[in-house]
Amino acid sequence: MATLITNPDQLKEVLRHAEPMPKPEKVLMVTPDYFSVDYIINPHMTGNVGTVDKAKARWEWEVVRDKFRNFGLTVHELPGEPGLPDMVFSANQSLPILDADGHHHVLMSNMHAEQRKEEVPYFEQWYRQNRYEINYLDAENVLDFEGMGDAIWHFKKRLLWGGYGYRSSKNVYLHIAETFDVPVVALELIHPAFYHLDTCFCVLNTETVLIYPPAFTHAGLELIRAAFPVVIEAPEAEALKLLACNAACPDGRNVVIQKGCNEVNKMLKKNGFAFHEVDTTEFLKSGGSVFCMKLMVW
Numbered sequence: 001m002a003t004l005i006t007n008p009d010q011l012k013e014v015l016r017h018a019e020p021m022p023k024p025e026k027v028l029m030v031t032p033d034y035f036s037v038d039y040i041i042n043p044h045m046t047g048n049v050g051t052v053d054k055a056k057a058r059w060e061w062e063v064v065r066d067k068f069r070n071f072g073l074t075v076h077e078l079p080g081e082p083g084l085p086d087m088v089f090s091a092n093q094s095l096p097i098l099d100a101d102g103h104h105h106v107l108m109s110n111m112h113a114e115q116r117k118e119e120v121p122y123f124e125q126w127y128r129q130n131r132y133e134i135n136y137l138d139a140e141n142v143l144d145f146e147g148m149g150d151a152i153w154h155f156k157k158r159l160l161w162g163g164y165g166y167r168s169s170k171n172v173y174l175h176i177a178e179t180f181d182v183p184v185v186a187l188e189l190i191h192p193a194f195y196h197l198d199t200c201f202c203v204l205n206t207e208t209v210l211i212y213p214p215a216f217t218h219a220g221l222e223l224i225r226a227a228f229p230v231v232i233e234a235p236e237a238e239a240l241k242l243l244a245c246n247a248a249c250p251d252g253r254n255v256v257i258q259k260g261c262n263e264v265n266k267m268l269k270k271n272g273f274a275f276h277e278v279d280t281t282e283f284l285k286s287g288g289s290v291f292c293m294k295l296m297v298w
């Protein structure tokens with residue numbers, strides 16, 4: 001039975017034997033009709049209540065959606081719901097899981113943020129219609145979990161990276177490892193502006209990851225470096241203000257990233273990646289960018 005991986009040598013060994021996993025080809029996005037900053041639940045939102053330009057947000061969202069379409073991915077659009085301004089961040093409400101036999105499962109989130117709890121059932125409905133087996137966290141032993149905001153699949157391997165400390169509980173990863181028989185590497189997050197793993201850790205391909213090192217502990221960085229021969233480090237200005245690490249690389253080569261991340265883009269190019277700049281300024285006001293505006297599903 002798979003378990004939590006806590007040391008670098010164990011991780012290297014597990015990676016050597018990790019089962020292959022196809023990359024997801026579908027994208028789930030929520031339309032930004034009701035997106036706004038109405039409350040403050042992360043440091044990026046401070047000072048931004050009521051400042052979202054809805055028309056601009058809509059335009060930015062459509063450009064991101066069209067990028068994914070241009071890569072040949074199928075984009076499913078779920079309508080946003082009134083009163084749920086953060087629902088547009090579709091990475092957070094669930095974690096889709098493909099088991100070793102190729103069956104589709106999903107673990108529904110248990111949002112840490114009270115304001116976001118009602119978003120989850122809308123996603124559950126989509127999974128139901130798409131014949132996923134739906135799993136929930138144990139109601140007795142309630143653990144926080146914000147889906148793919150914190151739980152990120154390795155590229156094309158059955159290995160999960162799990163961030164904890166702000167929005168998800170460490171113990172949720174032991175539960176995931178045991179329930180779905182998948183190895184999980186848990187990484188503690190220690191910088192409040194990098195409150196979800198996807199704000200400071202972006203898997204680009206099997207060998208390469210883009211990170212913001214000060215968001216992690218020393219032990220966490222050792223695990224990351226043990227798994228990825230190439231670690232691209234985002235500078236503070238681009239990681240913090242532009243959420244450079246909240247990029248998306250659906251095919252192991254093309255990286256969709258907030259515009260203006262010039263240092264990161266130079267490093268991406270040097271390492272053989274193509275970068276595609278998009279403007280997600282309205283969503284940055286809420287503490288999100290490309291990665292969390294979509295969910296990759298099989």
Ligand code: ARG
Pocket residue numbers: 041042045086089091092113116148149150196198199286287288289291292
């Ligand atoms: N305002 C949202 C929140 O704080 C932003 C979520 C962004 N999602 C992400 N996966 N980083 O919950």
